[in-house]
Amino acid sequence: MKFFSPLRYPGGKLKVSQYIKLLIDTNNLNDGHYVEPYAGGASVALDLLINEYVSNIHINDIDLAIYSFWHSTLYDTENFCKLINDTVVSVEEWKKQKFIIKNKDQFSALEIGFSTFFLNRTNRSGILNAGMIGGNEQTGNWKIDARYNKTDLIKRIELINRFEDRISLNNMDAVEYVQMIDNTLPNNTLIYLDPPYYKKGKELYINYYNHEDHKEIADVVKKLTNRYWLVSYDNETAIKELYSGFRQKIYSLNYSVGKASKGSEVIIYNDKLFVPEIENPTDKKEISNFIKSEIYL
Known part of the structure; x- marks a missing residue:
């Protein structure tokens, strides 16, 4: 499917x-x-x-985190996709994004939306309050970027954006x-x-x-x-x-x-x-x- x-x-x-x-x-x-x-x-x-x-x-x-992700996907697509493409997937970046998700009132919708996306793709089972894939030492069988195919994920977001006028979003x-x-x-x-x-x-x-x-x-x-x-x-x-x-x-x-x-x-x-x-x-x-x-x- x-x-x-x-x-x-x-x-x-x-x-x-x-x-x-x-x-x-x-x-x-x-x-x-x-x-x-x-x-x-x-x-x-x-x-x-x-x-x-x-x-x-x-x-x-x-959930403001989930809403901000969809808001960024639908209404700030270009900047959102640029963040996905340009951001290095690393333990250091994970810690930065974890700080954003814990302090949402200090950040923009785009920053919160990207943080939600980044942690969803790099955490175990996609759970925002779980640990990262591979662990802090990255010694597991799977590494932090195992579920982070930038090209495919950007294509998904761009496709969704084409249907923007047929999607209603609420928080x-x-x-x-x-x-x-x-x-x-x-x-x-x-x-x-x-x-x-x-x-x-x-x-x-x-x-x-x-x-x-x-x-x-x-x-x-x-x-x-x-x-x-x-x-x-x-x-x-x-x-x-x-x-x-x-x-x-x-x-x-x-x-x-x-x-x-x-x-x-x-x-x-x-x-x-x-x-x-x-x-x-x-x-x-x-x-x-x-x-x-x-x-x-």
């Missing part, structure tokens, strides 16, 4: 991209709008837009953002929420949630009765209880954060959304077979 996002992101949504396309097809939402209140790497949003499944995407992230609390889009976007809109993990969010994200935060967004989402929406989470009892009464699908997947492991997640759907009979939303072969079947045709 083609990677359009320049960011590596823990819990990245790209694994369900084909499934989201199937939902768009089966609910006649093609050429509509697509929303990610927790954009992160925005991998699915970019895949849908660049492959012309939707006409517009709306991405939001309350809002997800609860307020969902309430706003409910009153502004057309009917042919799909909203996909992928909040911070319930159990391991504190380990993975700077802006993690406690139980009350998860409950607050659930309460708002459940009021979107006239919208097409789905929510994905780590498979935790507390989450399934927050969304009790809605259809839920549990599926297994491989995690790559830290050491490789298997886990399970849950997707929750609102009543308006038609949901194809797919056992595992990350199984591309199963989705392909469904599309070829007489049921789909």
Whole structure:
């Protein structure tokens, strides 16, 4: 699968991209709008837009670091790409960028955006508060620049910038953002929420949630009765209880954060959304077979 996002992101949504396309097809939402209140790497949003499944995407992230990255990508592209090209990827530079991300109030959006990008590409698993690839002594099997292909990453950013007029960017609390889009976007809109993990969010994200935060967004989402929406989470009892009464699908997947492991997640759907009979939303072969079947045709 083609990677359009320049960011590596823990819990990245790209694994369900084909499934989201199937939902768009089966609910006649093609050429509509697509929303990610927790954009992160925005991998699915970019895949849908660049492959012309939707006409517009709306991405939001309350994290100033992530927002500044997307702002720089969309609105300060030339200077951002120059920074990527000219900056030497080294331990010394990593320490400089780490200082910027810890003192964001002292720096510009471009500086914060680049710092976010640099640390995302040079830290373990792309986690901003993790250590660098290869360690401070650079004695690991992988070195700090292992995920930093300048030419490829600049091409990704330049491609995204070509779609600038079809991308809406916000830096809002997800609860307020969902309430706003409910009153502004057309009917042919799909909203996909992928909040911070319930159990391991504190380990993975700077802006993690406690139980009350998860409950607050659930309460708002459940009021979107006239919208097409789905929510994905780590498979935790507390989450399934927050969304009790809605259809839920549990599926297994491989995690790559830290050491490789298997886990399970849950997707929750609102009543308006038609949901194809797919056992595992990350199984591309199963989705392909469904599309070829007489049921789909």
